[in-house]
Amino acid sequence: MHPEAFREALVDWFSTHQKDYPWRRTKDPWAILVSEMMLQQTQVATVLDRGYFTRWMERFPTPADLAAADESEVLSLWEGLGYYNRARNLQSATVVIRDEHHGRFPRELSTIETLPGIGRYTAAAVYSFAFDKPAPLVDANVARVIARLYHFDQRIDTAAGQKFLWDTAAELLDQQRPRDFNSALMELGQAICKPRAPRCKECPVADWCQSFQQDRDPATLPIKKPKRETVLVDEHAIWSHRDDGAVLLQHESGTRRKGLWKLPLRSVESVSHLPVIYRSTYGITHHRVSLTVYQSDSSEKPRKDESWVPATDLPTTPMASPFRKALDKLLSSC
DNA sequence: CACCCGTGGTA
DNA sequence: TTACCAAGGGT
Known part of the structure; x- marks a missing residue:
């Protein structure tokens, strides 16, 4: 794999096919963090169409606004989104920003990752989307894309599988335009390299995809541990x-x-x-x-x-x- | 590492 | 209707 042509094909596709989300119209790290927290394990349509992101940003335009709010109001604005620890963690993060960072949003990747509720993915997302600085990221979309690109037929939800995904994301990353590259990789997974019925004929990077080139069924990847019985x-x-x-x-x-x-x-x-x-x-x-x-x-x-x-x-x-x-x-x- | 945390859309 | 899945993180 020579990443240069891959990056070019991917970002070119993204430049003409990207969707218009409100968090892509801003470089405000706070707005981008809010979007990332809401989007954890949650579909874009839920966050956007039901008004959660807009209501939240109108009520809490800055981290200081959230830090000063009552938890009851915070949870009420989050009601219906699920995973309510996300809302409490987000408020805790704003208190840390207020009390330990002089009210300024941290700009170091390692510092962003220390905030409560922000892990490796979310820290890299804010870092690359808000500041356009290079950090690899792996979410469910990227994991699926990489597993299929390399026909990685082992489990991805293990230490070894995660290391492969993150190492590969780091190799692929376009250091010159990390914001567009990371966005493109994620959107490729969402729009083209879909879980069940991938649209390989429309894929801009099919030339580099081992699953496609070897005529394997991409829908069998990635491989995860079966879920617990209901x-x-x-x-x-x-x-x-x-x-x-x-x-x-x-x-x-x-x-x-x-x-x-x-x-x-x-x-x-x-x-x-x-x-x-x-x-x-x-x-x-x-x-x-x-x-x-x-x-x-x-x-x-x-x-x-x-x-x-x-x-x-x-x-x-x-x-x-x-x-x-x-x-x-x-x-x-x- | 295994398990837990919510909800709505989709096939 | 059931089952899978989603811009993950904490313990």
């Missing part, structure tokens, strides 16, 4: 409300959905005599949860870890999606 779980919640509010429970110990609110949960024995007023199923990690909501007795009062939430606060009280949907449905049918 575990079925039942959740039983109660709906206890009046016109002026409802009883909610804040997620406590443990880390799942920390800081968010949900309907109070009960044992199935304690609610089996109550009328069922809502059902849904949702997935969380490797669990498949069946949620059932029961109309509580009017005598039901909040337990010590539960709170009466006024109706006017319900829309801005951060809740995970399954409970937000339940609450919306129950409020509308009252």
